[in-house]
Amino acid sequence: MLSDDGHDGAQYLAGSPVRVAVFRTLRQEPRRPTGLTEEVDATRTTVQRILGGFRERDWVVKRDAAYHVTPTGKRVHDAYERLLDEVERADRYGRFAAELERVNAGLPAEAIGAGELTVATDRNPLAVVDRLTELLREGHGTEIRTVSPVVVQPFNRAAAAALDAGSEVELVIDRDVLEESVADFEPATDRALEDEDATVYVSSESIEYGLFENDDVACVVAYDRENNPRCVLESTDPTVTEWVDDRFESFVDDARRLSTVVENA
Template structure:
């Protein structure tokens, strides 16, 4: 349903200045007189009176014995606006991840964003996400299922450590990663072909994201830019998120071919 003009006007009134939300939020904490609200929201009495008049017009507040208090609808408006502000803050924080996830985030559980740990590379620390991913990968506890659009020596080294410790790995890469592995990491590729605890699959289409599922409790989601640099890393867990990540991995594995079928 498309909101009517009056609905937009009411939204615009509330969002037109931080003081308006500040007044409504303050009144939801406790009833107050205009002079008290001046101190609460750092606004002139004239501004406060104008805001209160707008709220009374919309029936968000009422005046009793010189004090203003919110109506039940005014409280609802304040609560929903607080939720919107929280969601906008989350969208800003997770923007570097969401921008580079392609389409796999269409059904990403909200739990992942609500409880996950986000690491973002910056101009001051461009390797923050890479370094954190290496730390996370090295600490896995259980068999690993992974999807990656890149190959890099630090990840190869951690993978070798995990295999030596008895961890089993299923690994989906694309044709570009295979070609680079042949050129730069031929020995590691041969090792992967022969090792009985690692299964490598080659995906026909280019991969645009990184994903690691650690046993049944944790997963890690990596977003890469057009130059295959990790821009952001999300560490998360929980049954719903791990089930989602496992499904993403299995769909890509099922559309891939075993390394032995394309490389010998």
């Protein structure tokens, strides 16, 4: 007797790539066993055994010598394909999602896959830095808003170039980044204080992930435990853009202007 909790059917289908191939082929249109054998490159015996398993579960019926997927079979097939898509998406976005969850960023699950992902690799460890720098360059003459838990020279140069090109730049950093900027990047700090198109906020809380906004593009940046940028998701999907906009405003609300911090120091 078949299990009534669905596990037997799921395990049966997932247990063989040939079963999945047969199911996909039948989902497209009814086939006879001979046609299936040619389509999925399996022996007739294997195909007949698989069709018997499908019939036992009422996923297919035989009519006029051909096998037809039933309405319930179609639902099972489509749900299984969606599961495969989700697993593939999890493989692609797993590191990004895990790093954001580790710091309790609160990114909506619907945002996963809603955009283009750039990932730093051993072969290209600066992929994320390069992409963010490129986005800063592309934003010349527009309003740019960003949150960053680190300060690196390529970002500073790209932000300065954006300001020179007429952009308005808003940046949120934390105290650790401020101290590093004052110590190692004094010209950038002076520019942030003196340029009326640059507004820098300093958060009293440690920042553990990054944000970037430019026109209708929003980015979320995931960092590892050593504060290395590992992944950046860029999107125009409202799920992402609205979340990024809300998080940016929240960071600003909990921060103080750089000029105020420097004066008090």
